[in-house]
Amino acid sequence: MAASTARPVTPPLTERQEARRRRILHASAQLASRGGFDAVQMREVAESSQVALGTLYRYFPSKIHLLVATMQDQLEHMHGTLRKKPPAGDTPAERVAETLMRAFRALQREPHLADAMVRALTFADRSVSPEVDQVSRQTTVIILDAMGQENPTPEQLSAVRVIEHTWHSALITWLSGRASIAQVKIDIETVCRLIDLTAPTDT
Amino acid sequence: MAASTARPVTPPLTERQEARRRRILHASAQLASRGGFDAVQMREVAESSQVALGTLYRYFPSKIHLLVATMQDQLEHMHGTLRKKPPAGDTPAERVAETLMRAFRALQREPHLADAMVRALTFADRSVSPEVDQVSRQTTVIILDAMGQENPTPEQLSAVRVIEHTWHSALITWLSGRASIAQVKIDIETVCRLIDLTAPTDT
DNA sequence: CGCTAATCTAGAACAAGTTACAGACTTGAT
DNA sequence: ATCAAGTCTGTAACTTGTTCTAGATTAGCG
Numbered sequence: 001m002a003a004s005t006a007r008p009v010t011p012p013l014t015e016r017q018e019a020r021r022r023r024i025l026h027a028s029a030q031l032a033s034r035g036g037f038d039a040v041q042m043r044e045v046a047e048s049s050q051v052a053l054g055t056l057y058r059y060f061p062s063k064i065h066l067l068v069a070t071m072q073d074q075l076e077h078m079h080g081t082l083r084k085k086p087p088a089g090d091t092p093a094e095r096v097a098e099t100l101m102r103a104f105r106a107l108q109r110e111p112h113l114a115d116a117m118v119r120a121l122t123f124a125d126r127s128v129s130p131e132v133d134q135v136s137r138q139t140t141v142i143i144l145d146a147m148g149q150e151n152p153t154p155e156q157l158s159a160v161r162v163i164e165h166t167w168h169s170a171l172i173t174w175l176s177g178r179a180s181i182a183q184v185k186i187d188i189e190t191v192c193r194l195i196d197l198t199a200p201t202d203t
Numbered sequence: 204m205a206a207s208t209a210r211p212v213t214p215p216l217t218e219r220q221e222a223r224r225r226r227i228l229h230a231s232a233q234l235a236s237r238g239g240f241d242a243v244q245m246r247e248v249a250e251s252s253q254v255a256l257g258t259l260y261r262y263f264p265s266k267i268h269l270l271v272a273t274m275q276d277q278l279e280h281m282h283g284t285l286r287k288k289p290p291a292g293d294t295p296a297e298r299v300a301e302t303l304m305r306a307f308r309a310l311q312r313e314p315h316l317a318d319a320m321v322r323a324l325t326f327a328d329r330s331v332s333p334e335v336d337q338v339s340r341q342t343t344v345i346i347l348d349a350m351g352q353e354n355p356t357p358e359q360l361s362a363v364r365v366i367e368h369t370w371h372s373a374l375i376t377w378l379s380g381r382a383s384i385a386q387v388k389i390d391i392e393t394v395c396r397l398i399d400l401t402a403p404t405d406t
Numbered sequence: 407c408g409c410t411a412a413t414c415t416a417g418a419a420c421a422a423g424t425t426a427c428a429g430a431c432t433t434g435a436t
Numbered sequence: 437a438t439c440a441a442g443t444c445t446g447t448a449a450c451t452t453g454t455t456c457t458a459g460a461t462t463a464g465c466g
Contacts (some may be wrong), residue, residue: 014432014433016432038422041421041422041423042422042423042424043422043423053424053425054425054426054427057423057424057425061424062423062424063422063423063424
């Protein structure tokens with residue numbers, strides 16, 4: 001089972017197609033950076049990226065797909081950036097918390113973009129599951145990286161999932177103005193303690 | 204401070220108005236129970252509840268407001284139900300996990316309704332913050348109830364917030380088919396361990 | 407009862423996501 | 437170079453959330 005894990009239907013894009021795709025993602029991020037989720041209007045994205053509306057929909061079958069893809073794109077960036085300066089904490093919990101806080105600070109620099117991406121991510125329905133899952137896997141990798149765990153136990157994977165849950169939901173409460181930055185920090189630090197709970201138990 | 208904690212602008216409703224409000228919420232829940240978020244169409248809600256579209260919007264200024272209010276409504280129900288049979292676990296963590304799993308099973312009985320409510324909750328923007336906050340407070344009360352904690356420490360409140368984060372986000376992953384029921388159970392149990400971490404520490 | 411303000415109704419109108427389609431352009435193979 | 441298949445463009449249409457308006461109804465008050 002699980003022959004091709006990723007895109008089942010991605011006949012390699014030509015150069016111009018790749019360029020179109022980039023233009024679209026760029027326009028999406030740009031519009032999102034201004035007014036957040038609402039400002040990413042499909043007609044505007046099409047116009048900004050010099051592509052017909054129908055073409056936009058051929059590349060990204062819905063606004064949600066587009067924004068989730070935008071998030072994938074940004075995540076890759078971020079992972080690259082984070083790799084360069086690995087977190088310095090002594091314990092896995094500290095390093096994960098530090099990593100997430102660093103990501104959080106990056107999001108704070110573009111709160112509108114964060115709004116668009118995170119709202120899309122949590123609003124996505126089943127039709128976007130593969131893409132959302134991809135984002136989730138990418139996030140998992142980042143967290144495991146920070147933990148410095150090569151072979152996580154199932155227990156640790158649960159902890160990582162819970163951390164991701166908290167991460168997404170805490171972002172939402174922050175974006176909708178119901179939690180302060182300080183509170184998000186506390187929540188992240190709190191949930192990261194779960195790692196200590198599952199880390200040195202056995203072997 | 205905090206004179207009127209709740210609705211600042213709620214001149215008491217007449218009987219007929221109260222009835223209209225109930226009809227609307229009922230129609231909303233009913234439509235949601237069928238097709239989830241998408242099936243709750245404002246025109247249909249208006250028609251089902253025998254109210255003009257404009258009136259619907261006077262009562263609930265957006266679809267999201269309506270669905271969040273529907274969730275408040277359902278939460279009250281649930282809180283009542285949960286009260287009757289308090290959880291039987293020995294530790295606070297067990298009792299909270301048991302309570303949430305009970306709530307989860309209730310949601311499983313109406314997955315479409317759950318979809319509509321949870322999607323609305325996480326998609327809500329700042330304009331719905333008061334209402335979403337109300338839901339959050341209600342959830343907090345339910346969890347604290349299960350813990351049996353009268354005077355939670357700030358640390359415990361953080362743990363509760365993290366549990367709520369996990370609860371919402373885990374529901375989302377389940378609703379969008381990216382996590383199984385078993386996985387949600389594990390995540391809930393995992394995060395509830397945080398309670399042990401913060402419970403008997405001091406005093 | 408009769409008045410006035412607020413509320414409700416029916417329905418049109420508008421906004422943005424999505425779909426549909428006819429014609430022009432590209433691509434790849436021969 | 438030519439042809440067929442697949443893409444892209446421009447544009448209109450459709451859907452559903454939201455807003456607006458004019459006229460009916462209701463509620464509270466003298």
